[in-house]
Amino acid sequence: MISDVEKRFRTRPKAELHVHLEGALPLEFLNLLAAAKGREPIMPDIFAFKGFEEFALCFFATTGLLEDEEDFYQAARAFMQMQAAENIVYTECSFMPAFHVKRGVAPEAMFRGLYAGLREGMWQHNVKVRLLFSMSRMFGAEAAEETFAYIRQFPDNLILGIDLAGMEVADSILPFAPYFEKARAMGLETVAHAGEFAGPDHVKQTIEILQPKRIGHGLGAALDDRVCRLLTEKDIALEISPSSNVLLGAAASYEDHPLAKLAEIGVPVTLNTDDPVFFSTSLSKEYSLAHQRMGIDMACLADILANGFRYSFLEPEEKTRWMVHEKKEPHHA
Numbered sequence: 001m002i003s004d005v006e007k008r009f010r011t012r013p014k015a016e017l018h019v020h021l022e023g024a025l026p027l028e029f030l031n032l033l034a035a036a037k038g039r040e041p042i043m044p045d046i047f048a049f050k051g052f053e054e055f056a057l058c059f060f061a062t063t064g065l066l067e068d069e070e071d072f073y074q075a076a077r078a079f080m081q082m083q084a085a086e087n088i089v090y091t092e093c094s095f096m097p098a099f100h101v102k103r104g105v106a107p108e109a110m111f112r113g114l115y116a117g118l119r120e121g122m123w124q125h126n127v128k129v130r131l132l133f134s135m136s137r138m139f140g141a142e143a144a145e146e147t148f149a150y151i152r153q154f155p156d157n158l159i160l161g162i163d164l165a166g167m168e169v170a171d172s173i174l175p176f177a178p179y180f181e182k183a184r185a186m187g188l189e190t191v192a193h194a195g196e197f198a199g200p201d202h203v204k205q206t207i208e209i210l211q212p213k214r215i216g217h218g219l220g221a222a223l224d225d226r227v228c229r230l231l232t233e234k235d236i237a238l239e240i241s242p243s244s245n246v247l248l249g250a251a252a253s254y255e256d257h258p259l260a261k262l263a264e265i266g267v268p269v270t271l272n273t274d275d276p277v278f279f280s281t282s283l284s285k286e287y288s289l290a291h292q293r294m295g296i297d298m299a300c301l302a303d304i305l306a307n308g309f310r311y312s313f314l315e316p317e318e319k320t321r322w323m324v325h326e327k328k329e330p331h332h333a
């Protein structure tokens with residue numbers, strides 16, 4: 001059953017700032033690919049994982065189907081089609097090049113397919129996408145080194161910046177500090193996952209050591225008012241993905257999720273899907289869940305939608321254009 005809120009938010013132009021291309025490939029697309037390669041189909045129950053480890057297995061099983069230029073081209077097109085169907089007019093999409101190369105994909109073929117598919121999608125659907133190259137904490141500085149080598153070797157104006165992801169284990173931030181600095185010197189934007197499973201200290205350290213402009217998830221911040229104040233003072237937005245947080249156990253339930261508290265005390269928040277296919281969700285469904293189960297009223301929901309543009313890396317005039325558009329037709333119902 002699709003709720004009225006979900007329907008209403010599906011038609012509204014939205015920005016999405018935290019979505020991994022690898023977790024946003026429709027099952028039908030993955031299974032067409034599996035069939036073409038003579039592999040076993042992916043069963044929908046693979047997405048009924050419990051916890052991060054099973055989630056990681058799901059990630060490996062689905063991304064394992066992406067091997068050559070044509071696969072990445074079609075994957076990028078399938079991703080863009082899905083964003084367009086949700087009326088997401090602007091996406092900052094995370095993609096993990098070093099991970100794919102590590103599992104044997106040829107970098108040149110991967111980037112050629114990816115860039116061509118995204119461009120084709122932008123042209124076909126009249127929506128905009130930019131890439132954040134994601135580096136996993138699990139692969140350490142080596143992954144960062146490789147990622148920067150790819151940025152130099154396969155430059156493209158689709159590349160917006162870098163993102164730090166992976167399990168938040170102790171001492172996993174510091175090795176990336178020089179790379180965040182280097183990114184800024186190169187004119188690239190920086191974001192980092194933090195406080196998904198770890199507490200407020202990890203969010204604080206990430207802000208102080210890496211100085212990212214946004215934090216992926218950041219739920220942990222809600223446990224410490226001082227860290228919340230730091231986010232507010234520095235105007236650093238959190239990229240909240242409710243279904244991801246609940247299904248992976250970062251939040252005990254939608255009702256226990258700190259989104260409403262964070263919004264109420266003035267921490268900038270945005271809504272996102274993280275990996276929509278893995279979590280059987282869509283951006284409009286996340287808006288609906290926020291309203292129906294997380295205590296976010298319609299006025300606050302409209303602010304969160306505007307935040308998607310406000311805290312994006314779009315040029316100021318483009319941001320203003322979308323936010324003015326929003327004001328003109330704030331409520332369809």
Ligand SMILES: [Zn+2]
Pocket residue numbers: 018020165193216274
């Ligand atoms: Zn993420």
